[in-house]
Amino acid sequence: MEDNLAIILNDSNKTISKLQLLSTFFEDEIVYKIYLRSQVVHKLFETNPELDVNKLELFHLQYTATVIELLRKIKSSNERNVSILYDEIQINKDLIANLNDSVFSEKNFQVDKQKQSLKINLSLRKLFQVLSDNSEDYPFSKNINAFSARFSQDFYYDISTESLNELIKFNPAEVYRNNSAIIHRKLMGLLCKMEFKTEFFCGLSAGNLIVEIYRFLNLDRHFLFFPAKNLFLFCDLSTITDVDWSNTLSKKTRIVQELTDKNDNLLSSDNVLKTVIPENVKALLVEYYDKISDVNFLQQIGRFDVQTNILKTMLNTNVI
Secondary structure: HHHHHHHHHHHHHHHHHHHHHHHHHHHHHHHHHHHHHHHHHHHHHHHOOOOOOOHHHHHHHHHHHHHHHHHHHHHOOOOHHHHHHHHHHHHHHHHHHHHHHOOOOOOHHHHHHHHHHHHHHHHHHOOOOOOHHHHOOOOOOOOOOOOOOOHHHHHHHEOHHHHHHHHOOOHHHHHEEEOOOOEEHHHHHHHHOOOEEEEEOOOOEEOOEEEEEEEEEEOEEEEEEEEOEEEEEEHHHOOOOOOOOOOOHHHHHHHHHHHHHHHHHHHHHHHHHHHOOOHHHHHHHHHHHHHHOOOOOOHHHHHHHHHOOHHHHHHHHHOO
């Protein structure tokens, strides 16, 4: 008899140890309270030899084992979700690495902007000379369209085709025109006055069509270059309503930032996701705790038909 008592108490301690590990893992109040209550039940049988120790064994079979199985199911499900989370984080990291390794970086763009500005200024100066001399010489610098071909996809603002069409409208009576280019008469006059000192401001993209915007140095005026027609026109930025001018990041940089922020959010939810217990399961655990805390609980152990309903509900709960 004493051997049987020792075996049951020893098995009880092992069962409670499993519950303790799960309470430590989940760090949830109701799980910890169930663990403490299970210890109390164990202690009652350990210190009161007159109690039927077989009821302690029944207690663990009917109650504790079911709770342990349920919590293990949730733990396993959570760990799978965390694994999926880390897979997503790694995919995002790979995308970030690929974007950062791409050929055309922010540094390339800043350097080439200056080169493009120089090409445009030299081309406009040459265009002025060609128009003045009524010459047929081609005024544009070599590879003047290479800049947009290289950077438009990532660094230019997207606008609608309708907006682009509005920008490139002009009155034929207000422009100079030859076989090489079209330019606003007043724009050419201002360029001469400002000694052709301009800088690249931004690019606009509508599908395959692009527009380059330039501004005068030390003067708040802008003009556009439409490479498809070698067209130069004054440009009022206030008429471009579908661009967020405050957003100075390239598309690639914005994607990298979004992916980095997403990874930060995923990492911050790691611990929560790992130990979360669904609310419907918590409600069942509370009901379970109330049942084993009842003063008449020991008398009810063994009434399987009445007592196991809540536990069956637990194990049938869809937590995965």
